[in-house]
Amino acid sequence: MSEGSQAEDDARTAWTYAINCVIVEEDQRSAINGRSPDEVMSDYVADVFRELGGDSDRLYAAARLACIKAAEVVAYPGRWRTSLRAVELCQRAALLAQQPASPAG
Numbered sequence: 001m002s003e004g005s006q007a008e009d010d011a012r013t014a015w016t017y018a019i020n021c022v023i024v025e026e027d028q029r030s031a032i033n034g035r036s037p038d039e040v041m042s043d044y045v046a047d048v049f050r051e052l053g054g055d056s057d058r059l060y061a062a063a064r065l066a067c068i069k070a071a072e073v074v075a076y077p078g079r080w081r082t083s084l085r086a087v088e089l090c091q092r093a094a095l096l097a098q099q100p101a102s103p104a105g
Contacts, residue, residue: 010052010062011069011086017044017051018085041092049093056097063090 021044025037052058063086070083 059094
């Protein structure tokens with residue numbers, strides 16, 4: 001497996017979560033459930049974090065590739081939004097990975 005293929009797989013994983021995130025954000029029922037768009041986003045960030053092993057290098061590699069792929073779909077607003085959301089999910093998950101662990105207590 002080449003280096004690029006891991007990042008490609010990870011970017012595809014993030015893109016899948018991004019699709020779900022965008023759908024939930026647009027779903028009027030999410031407002032009924034009392035979840036804000038930021039709460040929805042935070043849930044998906046946590047999912048991507050877990051799915052990609054909480055490794056900031058891996059998450060940033062996926063974000064970079066997702067960003068490159070987003071540039072390829074700029075002419076398609078629906079795909080562009082989802083692609084950018086994948087970048088954001090990876091970037092926020094990478095920042096989460098860099099936070100010091102909170103002490104148990």
